[in-house]
Amino acid sequence: ENQPAPSAGPGRAVREVGIAIIGSGFAGLGMAITLKRRGETDFVLLERAGDVGGTWRDNTYPGAACDVQSNLYSFSFAQNPDWGRSYSEQPEIQAYLQRTADRFDVRRHCVFGADVSSARWDDDARRWLVSTAAGDFRARVLVSAAGALADPTYPDIPGLDTFAGTVMHSARWDAAHDLSGEKVAVIGTGASAIQVVPAIQPVVGTIAVYQRTPAWVVPRTDHPVKPWMRRLYRFVPGFQNLVRAALYLFREFLVIGMAKNRRFLKPVGKLAQAHLHRQVRDPKLRRALTPDYTIGCKRILISNDYFPAVAAPNAELVTAGIAEVRPHSIVTTDGVERPTDTIVLATGFHVTDLPIAEKICGRDGRSLAEVWEDGMVSNRSATVAGFPNMFLLVGPNVGVGHTSMVYMIESQVAYVDDALQTMDAEGLAVLETTREAQEAYRELIAEKSKGTVWLGGGCASWYLDKHGHNSTLWPDFTFRFRKLTKKLDRENYVGTPAV
Numbered sequence: 001e002n003q004p005a006p007s008a009g010p011g012r013a014v015r016e017v018g019i020a021i022i023g024s025g026f027a028g029l030g031m032a033i034t035l036k037r038r039g040e041t042d043f044v045l046l047e048r049a050g051d052v053g054g055t056w057r058d059n060t061y062p063g064a065a066c067d068v069q070s071n072l073y074s075f076s077f078a079q080n081p082d083w084g085r086s087y088s089e090q091p092e093i094q095a096y097l098q099r100t101a102d103r104f105d106v107r108r109h110c111v112f113g114a115d116v117s118s119a120r121w122d123d124d125a126r127r128w129l130v131s132t133a134a135g136d137f138r139a140r141v142l143v144s145a146a147g148a149l150a151d152p153t154y155p156d157i158p159g160l161d162t163f164a165g166t167v168m169h170s171a172r173w174d175a176a177h178d179l180s181g182e183k184v185a186v187i188g189t190g191a192s193a194i195q196v197v198p199a200i201q202p203v204v205g206t207i208a209v210y211q212r213t214p215a216w217v218v219p220r221t222d223h224p225v226k227p228w229m230r231r232l233y234r235f236v237p238g239f240q241n242l243v244r245a246a247l248y249l250f251r252e253f254l255v256i257g258m259a260k261n262r263r264f265l266k267p268v269g270k271l272a273q274a275h276l277h278r279q280v281r282d283p284k285l286r287r288a289l290t291p292d293y294t295i296g297c298k299r300i301l302i303s304n305d306y307f308p309a310v311a312a313p314n315a316e317l318v319t320a321g322i323a324e325v326r327p328h329s330i331v332t333t334d335g336v337e338r339p340t341d342t343i344v345l346a347t348g349f350h351v352t353d354l355p356i357a358e359k360i361c362g363r364d365g366r367s368l369a370e371v372w373e374d375g376m377v378s379n380r381s382a383t384v385a386g387f388p389n390m391f392l393l394v395g396p397n398v399g400v401g402h403t404s405m406v407y408m409i410e411s412q413v414a415y416v417d418d419a420l421q422t423m424d425a426e427g428l429a430v431l432e433t434t435r436e437a438q439e440a441y442r443e444l445i446a447e448k449s450k451g452t453v454w455l456g457g458g459c460a461s462w463y464l465d466k467h468g469h470n471s472t473l474w475p476d477f478t479f480r481f482r483k484l485t486k487k488l489d490r491e492n493y494v495g496t497p498a499v
């Protein structure tokens with residue numbers, strides 16, 4: 001049953017726009033720039049924070065960096081010949097995003113402080129009604145680019161709320177807090193933890209790393225980019241494209257090949273074991289750091305300084321579970337109590353239970369979260385039946401652990417842009433995908449996921465939802481995703497003309 005569409009509160013003006021884009025990270029910016037480059041200017045970027053950048057704006061913890069090479073981790077239409085390192089650190093990526101927003105003049109479309117509280121489809125008006133902390137909007141089209149690594153997960157540990165010291169999530173770092181000499185606890189051993197631990201270990205008094213599941217870690221081949229290389233990028237036409245293509249192909253064939261065919265994983269497991277062996281002398285610590293699941297089941301991490309940091313004299317790897325947090329300590333299930341000044345939660349994000357999904361309500365008034373109760377479903381990772389004129393960027397099954405998310409984002413943006421141009425060309429007021437298309441895509445994903453290390457590698461990861469389904473990763477070569485999303489699959493949509 002249709003729910004009444006919300007009206008703007010008393011005295012609140014509603015702004016009419018063509019396209020409302022939620023979020024201004026890589027996805028939101030990519031969408032905005034694509035629209036702008038083809039002359040479409042009737043759009044807003046609704047950004048809850050005060051600047052563009054998304055996850056690269058938010059993750060300012062010491063050591064934050066990307067584990068995909070910068071040449072690949074950038075927009076194809078805005079390459080940067082000046083990257084300082086092969087794997088860039090957070091400030092450089094954030095500066096790149098800010099500069100790119102300026103270069104394509106999209107900041108004028110940004111509404112900052114516009115935290116979206118709800119977005120509802122009004123079937124009579126054929127408009128999305130979007131309420132935000134910075135005002136209400138009525139939009140013909142809604143593009144959610146709110147991100148999958150946007151909302152931090154706070155673990156449900158007994159007593160955490162009674163802790164008298166400082167608690168910081170890695171994605172909400174407080175730079176003003178001085179950790180020097182403190183007794184610091186880091187909870188988690190994922191991609192964020194393995195970067196923050198070595199960055200803070202030299203300055204803290206003691207550091208206790210609470211590990212629930214050890215990570216597979218391989219060496220990181222990071223280095224500063226030589227000045228002559230930068231000159232080649234800048235002055236030799238096509239050279240940076242060539243490097244990008246080589247990196248892309250290497251990652252694509254090596255990693256996806258491995259995920260699909262376990263025997264290729266063996267040498268990588270050996271490489272990780274040798275890395276651990278070289279860096280950690282103590283056999284007991286080495287054993288504690290050795291994973292018992294197949295490499296690749298979770299994201300393979302890359303670091304040269306994580307193991308040495310954990311093996312440092314002021315560090316301790318805690319493998320017993322956390323029983324409770326007290327005002328000045330953490331107690332583990334083996335009864336040991338460790339005095340603690342600051343707790344760093346490197347505990348990840350709401351990926352399979354996206355908070356934005358609770359706020360977007362479709363034709364029958366149900367939220368995306370309700371519709372996705374049995375798992376996230378979509379047509380081509382972009383549209384959902386019952387949610388007309390709505391597009392998702394970095395939604396279900398777009399994630400990649402092995403290559404650049406920017407490649408996937410650009411594929412998605414091209415698809416959405418083709419859909420928007422189709423709507424204009426055909427004079428459509430409403431475009432909505434069919435349940436059949438959604439079901440077919442779900443089956444395609446399930447089929448492609450079968451037999452992969454992500455499903456059968458013997459680990460629990462954020463790649464899988466609570467039902468054990470892969471609802472986050474694209475389980476195939478990314479060029480196949482690009483092919484699938486090159487053009488709108490018009491036959492899988494119902495279009496309603498404007499009159």
Ligand code: N01
Nearest residue numbers: 065066067155188189190191192193212213299346347348
């Ligand atoms: O989060 P995670 P992340 N008690 O979810 C543990 C991207 N990224 O922020 O494995 C104790 O991976 C949890 O333990 P377990 C990248 O895509 C990229 O590190 O569930 N422990 C795990 O160890 C990445 O995959 C980069 O047993 C608890 C950790 O917390 C994604 O972001 C850098 C717990 C969470 O790991 C997320 O990475 C950073 C509890 N209650 C991030 N709850 C680069 O490009 C959770 N854990 C380098």
